[in-house]
Structure formats: C-alpha cells, structure tokens
Amino acid sequence: MIHVLIIGNGNVASHLATAFEKNPNIALKQISSRALDSVPMSDVAIIAVSDDAISEVANKLVNYQGLLVHTSGSVDVKQIKAKRNGVFYPLQSFTKGKKVDFTQVPFCLEASVDSDLLLLEKLAQSLGAKAYRINSLQRKKIHLAAVFANNFTNHMYSIANDICDQEKIPFEILHPLIAETANKVQGISPKEAQTGPAIRRDQQTIEKHISQLTKEQQRLYLLITKSIQSH
C-alpha cells in the first residue's frame, strides 16, 4: 500500500485523485494548498498547484519526512527544499471535465536517490502510465518541445480553421487529415513525413498560396516555408 497525499485542487490534482482513488493499492488523501497547517503523513506528497505557487507550498513543507514532489514541466526540482524531493510530471494536455486515459500519459520522473525514483515509478505504474527518468534540464527541453508539438500545432489548426471559415467550408473536412498527420509521426520521424509545396520547392504553388493570405498569415507561411526548406 502506498500512502499518497495530493496538495491542490486544480485540473492535474483532480485527474490524479480520480485515478488513484480507483486503485486498491493506493491510500489517497487530498488537501487544499491553503490547508498546510496540519499535513497528514504519507509516503509521497504531490504538490499539484500552478507553477508560481509551488515554491510557496514547498517552503511550508521543508520538514516533511516523506517524498515531496511537484508536477510541473518547467519548475526546477530545487524549488522543493524538503530532504527528499522529486518531480512527477505528467506530459499530457488535460481538459477539465474530460476523462484522462493515464495509459496514454508519459510521466517524467526525477528524484535525488534511487529508492525514491523506484517509488515514483511504482506510482506511475499504478496508474497504468509509462515512466521515464528525466533530469531537470531534459524536462525543461521537453516542456519547450511540447510548446511546438501542442500549442503551436494547435495554432496551425486555428489558421486552417480561419481559412475554411472564409469560404464557408466546414472545418470537420480537415479532421481526418489532422488525425492522420499526427498518426504518421507515431511511426516515422517528422522529417521523413514532411510533404507539401515547401519541401518540394514548388514556387508556383507557394506564390498562389501567399496571394490568398492575410498579411499576418503571409509572414507565418513564408517563415515556416523557409524553415522547412533549410531543415
């Protein structure tokens, strides 16, 4: 039995709590980050609060005897000053109210000592999740890579949606292409998967496209095209 304490009640905290509750090998308690005066003992305490609040919460728990971890992609593990610190970062985009399938959530784990890493691995496995040992420098890079793979990719979808709207084309017509584009790089590298006028250096099509775009879209189109060609 692993005794787990979750601190916080945002998105990540709720999804983790829901998943742990179902597991008979986990004894779960959850408290608000405003209730740190009497913290129950546990094997692991998971600080699942916003990045800005982690250090404040951790500072109230410097004497905590269990393993104290946060769930952030970008905050250094050193912001947790307890004797046993670590990171339990789920690399996935969580939506409020949408059930999370934790078998599809890679966890980036960090801890100073091997026994704590093993404990975190056990915890990730109890959720059916895949675990990776990732140091703080690597985690920062992953967080940055995720901005491209998630936020910036989503913005490409947004512009595609805008272009469709102009001519009253239902955006759903692009859903299968979006799904296939994401699916393709699960098997081959994005570099191998690249197609389109930029990589073909099809200047005629590129110019036709540019002429149909707004000024802002043109700047993006040209810069991304150049980047694809120099890649």
Add this chain to the structure above:
Amino acid sequence: MIHVLIIGNGNVASHLATAFEKNPNIALKQISSRALDSVPMSDVAIIAVSDDAISEVANKLVNYQGLLVHTSGSVDVKQIKAKRNGVFYPLQSFTKGKKVDFTQVPFCLEASVDSDLLLLEKLAQSLGAKAYRINSLQRKKIHLAAVFANNFTNHMYSIANDICDQEKIPFEILHPLIAETANKVQGISPKEAQTGPAIRRDQQTIEKHISQLTKEQQRLYLLITKSIQSH
C-alpha cells in the same frame, strides 16, 4: 455497375485502384498516362497524375464521352476540356505502401451538372468515404488550409523532435501529447483548445524558452507567439 477508368500509376491512383477493385459494384480498368492512344470507354475516367501533368493528359481526352475528373486539390476544373468535367479530390495524406482507410477520407466533389455530381457521390460512397460538394474556389482554400493543418503542423513536430534530440530525449515521449492535441480539435474548435504561455501571456516562460532556442527557432517561436496573442 459503375465502369471506372483510372489513368496514372502513382500513389493516389494505386490507393484508389486497390479500393475500387474490392467493390463488386465497380468495374475497374487502370492505364498508364502514356497509354492514351486507345482509351477504353467508361462511366468515369479519373486522371490521377501529378498536378503539372493533368492538363496534358486531359487535352488528349477532349473527345472523351464519359465524365472526366482529376484528383487534385489545387488544379482548376477548367483544365479539363472534355464535355463533362469534374473533380474527385481525396483530402487526405497518402503514404506509399500504407493501407488507406477510405472511411477516413473526405472527398471534395465538383461537376458542372447535377447528374454528374450524383455519380461522383455514388463513387465516393462505394469507397465508404464521406462526400462534400466543393467548388473550385473552396477547393483552393481547402488545399491552402491543409498546408497549415498538415505540412506546417508536421514541421512543428520536426522542431520538437530536434529539441528532444539535443538532450537525448526519446521523441516517443511526445507521441501521446501529439495524438491528444489532434484529437482535441475533433470536438472543440482550435481557438477554444489553445493553451500555453503565449495565450496566457506568460512573459517569464516565453523568455526562458527563447533563451534555449537556435536563432531560426527563435524567429518561429516569436512570430507564432505573436500570432496566437493577436488571434
């Protein structure tokens, strides 16, 4: 029984032929675009060659009596000078050697007369595909939108991959996030789905990110961030 002739032997031609062959209601013939001297009669002839070659092939078939269509996203229907012309454009990214699930391929259909549109709809339905009536202007816009939703999105994956490589992080760690990002916009609009430091105007994180990137990546990061913020 619909008699279908496919002209060409590239990627799209092969995938269409494989799918039609399985359907007992389709009588299929396939010829090379170099064998246009004696073209067998059919209800529909599908010119599935590269964009540049469509007009040359079509010009050899001006007297063709059936419905003559091409499969391109960007070529005007007027490049086909036969009496009955049209477009049968599958909006999907095809990979050589990878089986295509045509139930996941939206077809953009165009024809001058309603009876020909109905014939193309029947043809798309025989593949289990979804059919959309799309005029040439709309089709050009869709082709442009697809560059953002497919080629440019894939380039975002490429940069994420490069960033992972720098610190020897396996790119597979991002696969579930990529899948979820694509999956999310099948239910809500990309605008609603947008998250991350750009939309939160989290300047501190943005600056930390910028400092970790190459010059070229920085230019992309800044321009896309600005575009997200002004969206």
